[in-house]
Amino acid sequence: MRTGVWLVGARGSVATTAVVGGLALRAGLTAPTGCVTELPALRGPALPGFADLVFGGHDVVATPLTKRAEALADAGVLPGRLADAVAPDLAAVEAALRPAPVEGDQGERIATVVRDLTDFRSRHGLDRVVVVNVAATEPAPAPHPAHHDLATLREALTSAPDVLPPSSAYAYAAFTAGCPYVDFTPSTGARLPALAALAAERGLPYAGHDGKTGETLLKSVLAPMFAMRHLAVRSWSGTNLLGGGDGATLADPAANAAKVGSKQRVLAETLGYLPQGGTRIEYVEELGDFKTAWDLVTFAGFLGTGMRMEFTWHGCDSALAAPLVLDLSRLTAAAHAAGRHGPLTELAFFFKDPLGATGHALGGQWAVLRDFTAGLHARMSP
Numbered sequence: 001m002r003t004g005v006w007l008v009g010a011r012g013s014v015a016t017t018a019v020v021g022g023l024a025l026r027a028g029l030t031a032p033t034g035c036v037t038e039l040p041a042l043r044g045p046a047l048p049g050f051a052d053l054v055f056g057g058h059d060v061v062a063t064p065l066t067k068r069a070e071a072l073a074d075a076g077v078l079p080g081r082l083a084d085a086v087a088p089d090l091a092a093v094e095a096a097l098r099p100a101p102v103e104g105d106q107g108e109r110i111a112t113v114v115r116d117l118t119d120f121r122s123r124h125g126l127d128r129v130v131v132v133n134v135a136a137t138e139p140a141p142a143p144h145p146a147h148h149d150l151a152t153l154r155e156a157l158t159s160a161p162d163v164l165p166p167s168s169a170y171a172y173a174a175f176t177a178g179c180p181y182v183d184f185t186p187s188t189g190a191r192l193p194a195l196a197a198l199a200a201e202r203g204l205p206y207a208g209h210d211g212k213t214g215e216t217l218l219k220s221v222l223a224p225m226f227a228m229r230h231l232a233v234r235s236w237s238g239t240n241l242l243g244g245g246d247g248a249t250l251a252d253p254a255a256n257a258a259k260v261g262s263k264q265r266v267l268a269e270t271l272g273y274l275p276q277g278g279t280r281i282e283y284v285e286e287l288g289d290f291k292t293a294w295d296l297v298t299f300a301g302f303l304g305t306g307m308r309m310e311f312t313w314h315g316c317d318s319a320l321a322a323p324l325v326l327d328l329s330r331l332t333a334a335a336h337a338a339g340r341h342g343p344l345t346e347l348a349f350f351f352k353d354p355l356g357a358t359g360h361a362l363g364g365q366w367a368v369l370r371d372f373t374a375g376l377h378a379r380m381s382p
Contacts, residue, residue: 010097015134144163146160216352242281348369
């Protein structure tokens with residue numbers, strides 16, 4: 001099943017790491033460490049193989065992928081030997097990238113994206129193309145009447161200034177081109193009623209949003225522990241220090257607020273209440289593509305005895321996120337092949353703020369994902 005993976009933000013750190021990793025896996029140069037879909041419980045015939053993945057994408061910058069890979073190798077994000085080994089294949093992917101359209105009104109820019117997607121699918125003889133948003137986090141958009149009704153949105157795109165945030169414009173273009181859409185960011189993406197209606201009209205699945213790679217991943221494990229042990233969490237405060245492009249983007253207060261809101265949902269919805277404290281995100285340029293999170297949890301046990309827990313998470317965001325981008329591309333492609341449409345709530349395991357999901361506990365999300373994937377594989381059995 002030849003599957004296109006169209007990356008919005010294709011020259012960014014996450015996208016470049018995903019492409020280098022996908023090419024290295026195809027060549028047998030690395031192990032699939034971090035790729036959930038390669039665990040025995042999920043692996044099977046319904047998922048496109050790494051050799052079946054064909055990469056393309058849009059970006060507003062023009063830095064060649066080989067240069068981005070070299071920079072990431074110098075920063076310790078990926079091995080330099082892999083960047084060198086896949087350089088010829090990276091050059092082939094480079095030829096499939098297109099500049100993000102900036103000319104014309106929003107309807108015209110969306111039409112350009114649709115043409116790029118359909119051309120990519122045709123040129124490479126692909127069965128389907130999954131569009132994955134790994135671009136910079138956007139501020140939450142102001143409400144607009146066109147967000148709620150597909151007919152109104154279609155009319156607005158031909159007669160008004162921009163009515164959709166960029167992530168939602170890409171979702172609109174993806175659905176129009178017949179492509180499933182995955183939002184790995186906390187941006188709005190497909191989370192508008194008008195876009196849900198368009199996905200339903202075209203019979204397409206979509207997933208999101210905000211990939212769960214660090215502090216929130218730990219919260220989704222630890223918060224259920226407190227709930228199941230009937231311990232009262234009094235406060236949960238976290239400080240996140242980010243470098244790289246993501247950290248620079250989140251230095252903007254509006255984008256920061258969108259990210260923090262996504263990170264906080266797991267506590268309230270798992271514990272049934274929101275303890276004191278909050279999450280702070282700060283940009284520290286020196287950290288580059290790495291991030292550090294420090295959390296302090298205070299809680300009460302039997303007879304009100306006060307206790308506390310602290311943890312520190314230091315990780316490389318691109319190396320944590322990239323294998324999940326590959327996983328989500330494979331799973332979404334398989335769901336599309338199986339005829340699924342609408343929000344893929346079974347993929348909540350991968351997201352901080354999952355679409356349509358009601359539980360954030362990682363164990364429960366894993367069980368749902370395992371059963372979902374088993375169902376996809378069962379369809380392939382004779």
